[in-house]
Amino acid sequence: MPIYEYVCLDCKTQFDALRSMTEADAPIPCKQCQSEHTSRMLSLFFAHSDGRVVAQQSTAAACSSCAGGHCATCG
């Protein structure tokens, strides 16, 4: 079962959850404040770009702060 990452829009807490793919976009309460104003973040292995899904090898994700491989902290 894949791990999905979420961010709470109210308290900015980031958390992850093991969910089935069919549940990935279902509302999930914040683990910190129980708000349901949460948004799913990009997974570590798939990045949505312009409607396309780009698969990435986990070993290529040198930068842990972005999923696209091209941010200020990427090597």
Ligand SMILES: [Zn+2]
């Ligand atoms: Zn919260």
